[in-house]
Amino acid sequence: MATIPFIDLKAQYELIKDSVNAGIKRVLDHGQYILGPEVAECEKRLAALAGSKHCITVSSGTDALMAPLMALGIGPGDAVFVPSFTFTATAEVVLLVGARPIYVDSDSRLFNIDVNDLARHVAAVKKEGTHRPRAVIAVDLFGLPADYAALNKLCEAEGMALIDDAAQSFGGALHNKRVGALAPITATSFFPAKPLGCYGDGGAIFLDDDALLESLVSIRVHGQGRSKYEVERVGLNARFDTIQAAVILAKLDVFERELDRRQDVAAQYTKALGNAVETPQIPAGYRSAWAQYTILSDRRDAIAAALKEAGIPTAIYYPTPMHLQTAYRQYASGEGACPVAERLAKRVLSLPMHPYLESATIERICEVVRRAA
Numbered sequence: 001m002a003t004i005p006f007i008d009l010k011a012q013y014e015l016i017k018d019s020v021n022a023g024i025k026r027v028l029d030h031g032q033y034i035l036g037p038e039v040a041e042c043e044k045r046l047a048a049l050a051g052s053k054h055c056i057t058v059s060s061g062t063d064a065l066m067a068p069l070m071a072l073g074i075g076p077g078d079a080v081f082v083p084s085f086t087f088t089a090t091a092e093v094v095l096l097v098g099a100r101p102i103y104v105d106s107d108s109r110l111f112n113i114d115v116n117d118l119a120r121h122v123a124a125v126k127k128e129g130t131h132r133p134r135a136v137i138a139v140d141l142f143g144l145p146a147d148y149a150a151l152n153k154l155c156e157a158e159g160m161a162l163i164d165d166a167a168q169s170f171g172g173a174l175h176n177k178r179v180g181a182l183a184p185i186t187a188t189s190f191f192p193a194k195p196l197g198c199y200g201d202g203g204a205i206f207l208d209d210d211a212l213l214e215s216l217v218s219i220r221v222h223g224q225g226r227s228k229y230e231v232e233r234v235g236l237n238a239r240f241d242t243i244q245a246a247v248i249l250a251k252l253d254v255f256e257r258e259l260d261r262r263q264d265v266a267a268q269y270t271k272a273l274g275n276a277v278e279t280p281q282i283p284a285g286y287r288s289a290w291a292q293y294t295i296l297s298d299r300r301d302a303i304a305a306a307l308k309e310a311g312i313p314t315a316i317y318y319p320t321p322m323h324l325q326t327a328y329r330q331y332a333s334g335e336g337a338c339p340v341a342e343r344l345a346k347r348v349l350s351l352p353m354h355p356y357l358e359s360a361t362i363e364r365i366c367e368v369v370r371r372a373a
């Protein structure tokens with residue numbers, strides 16, 4: 001039996017090979033490997049797609065989170081609120097700038113930050129008085145935007161910055177606004193497995209604020225000032241490679257079609273799985289980018305074992321919430337601090353998801369899940 005890839009980048013490459021190869025060759029011919037013309041073109045197309053005034057590309061999704069924290073001057077004495085149920089980068093950047101991460105619980109069916117729990121934590125930090133509530137990094141887990149109506153309202157009322165960690169959700173939307181325009185600052189990742197991925201590391205920041213953009217442009221190149229060797233602030237080497245920009249440009253030509261295909265794949269999964277497991281919920285007005293199709297079940301491990309037996313790969317995103325990680329647990333009160341995240345970690349299972357997944361394969365996967373569930 002043919003093995004099923006979890007994400008099929010080969011099938012995609014077969015389709016876009018000519019434009020990818022031609023784009024890379026153009027870069028090799030002109031030789032502007034650092035911040036070449038493809039980078040600016042990529043930023044222009046990405047901003048237009050997202051509906052944001054600016055887009056600045058960077059070297060990874062992690063740097064896309066880190067640079068705005070630096071530009072906002074967030075550091076020691078500041079509290080930054082993050083969902084505990086996320087990838088490590090969301091929490092890591094907070095500690096890298098010297099701020100204090102505050103882990104917030106998630107919604108049990110949407111996987112995203114629970115805004116009521118967030119409000120409780122903000123109030124508790126204010127009461128404690130040792131740290132200033134400065135920012136929230138909301139994560140659009142598995143591709144589904146978080147509740148930005150509630151998040152924007154809370155952050156405005158509390159005078160906090162709001163960063164959308166859209167590493168998994170570029171291409172998603174909320175009430176006709178695309179990811180990139182849902183929060184004042186959005187950070188995405190072009191890691192190869194993301195809905196819009198390059199062939200290495202990369203990322204981008206979306207924003208409308210001109211002054212903040214200026215700071216980010218400087219931070220991206222070692223805190224450079226107006227002239228090349230003037231150092232205006234502490235920065236990073238966080239440039240997006242020109243060759244990777246050429247890859248993104250080629251992939252943008254098929255991106256919308258791929259997003260539609262992801263919706264179809266998700267719909268077929270949901271229909272075929274029925275009530276055998278808990279399937280992802282998409283509230284009215286939301287569009288997921290479907291980075292992952294993640295089911296919930298008390299029989300998660302048995303289902304994963306049955307799928308493995310049938311040659312079908314699965315993944316657990318994420319087995320341990322951030323507040324229980326060795327590197328981060330000192331900033332939380334241990335087991336029980338985020339009960340929903342802890343339960344999700346025991347019950348989630350992500351199935352193969354990509355735009356080139358065929359109907360017959362989805363049916364085969366669902367049959368194994370139904371039997372094992």
Ligand SMILES: Cc1ncc(COP(=O)(O)O)c(C=O)c1O
Pocket residue numbers: 060061062063086087089090139165167168189190191201202203
């Ligand atoms: C939620 C989330 N945030 C941040 C990142 C970091 O992105 P990158 O791997 O491009 O640094 C990822 C990537 O895996 C992610 O899933």
